Ligand SMILES: Nc1ncnc2c1ncn2[C@@H]1O[C@H](COP(=O)(O)OP(=O)(O)OP(=O)(O)O)[C@@H](O)[C@H]1O
């Protein structure tokens with residue numbers, strides 16, 4: 546594994562300066578274009594305007610590259626209920642910035658639910674089995690990134706890990722360093738975007754917001770108070786995390802529940818991705834209005850977009866596959882809902 550300085554020196558030679566130049570002609574070592582990244586993010590993650598704004602701010606600051614270099618490039622916590630796009634946001638960013646979602650280092654924190662699992666991140670202490678091998682769930686190269694690309698680390702579902710495991714990350718969030726227990730290796734997170742996701746506080750926040758959708762508050766046109774929302778969220782986060790931990794986060798972004806209107810836009814995104822995959826076989830599928838309502842039917846905001854994905858997988862894909870396997874020479878399929886189920890038929894192009 547080369548030192549970061551060697552990587553910097555070798556990448557500096559190959560960097561394409563035209564691509565790295567900003568609109569002002571200044572050259573940044575980072576090759577990604579913040580505006581383009583945000584466009585892609587907006588087209589893939591629907592709704593969530595607060596997140597789009599926060600990520601745009603962060604990407605511009607990172608691209609400008611005037612940070613001190615003695616802490617991670619950014620430390621974000623995404624909070625929100627299940628299936629609202631928290632993990633998917635980081636996957637999309639990894640695709641845009643690093644070229645593929647699997648180029649980021651994702652740590653599933655629910656696998657680290659007990660305090661002794663801290664060793665899974667920091668390596669086994671001296672004298673214990675594996676201490677010399679520096680075994681850690683961290684993928685060192687993905688963390689350090691390169692001269693022209695930041696590393697991306699995702700601590701997914703952080704509230705499910707033990708408090709001890711979260712404490713082991715304090716130094717990472719603060720000074721961007723993690724010394725493995727054996728003392729033979731130090732990981733550097735200073736060229737890294739750190740994201741964490743959590744459901745903590747989301748339920749209380751959504752319950753508070755829902756009170757304003759019906760009842761006397763809605764009759765009098767009352768809106769949820771931002772101050773009250775902040776205190777609900779902070780209260781919930783403080784119950785789960787130490788104050789030192791919360792204090793090291795640059796920005797806490799709250800993801801909204803997904804309403805039915807947002808869901809039909811998400812269905813359009815899912816269909817365009819499906820059609821991209823089908824295009825490899827020279828085939829396309831179109832939903833009529835009845836099929837669209839059939840797939841969205843039964844949406845419960847508490848479960849986010851996962852219900853929609855399940856319905857696509859359970860109802861649309863099998864029918865489409867059947868038509869795909871039997872209708873020869875057909876380029877276009879139409880899905881519609883009949884008698885409570887989805888029917889896919891060949892459509893003349
Ligand atoms: N706002 C959104 N826009 C587009 N697609 C979305 C959105 N929210 C969720 N999805 C879809 O739903 C799937 C689940 O989303 P994701 O994995 O990001 O959920 P999550 O917020 O991380 O939930 P959990 O807390 O349960 O992990 C994604 O693969 C994505 O396709």
Ligand SMILES: [Mg+2]
Nearest residue numbers: 631632701742
């Ligand atoms: Mg998730």
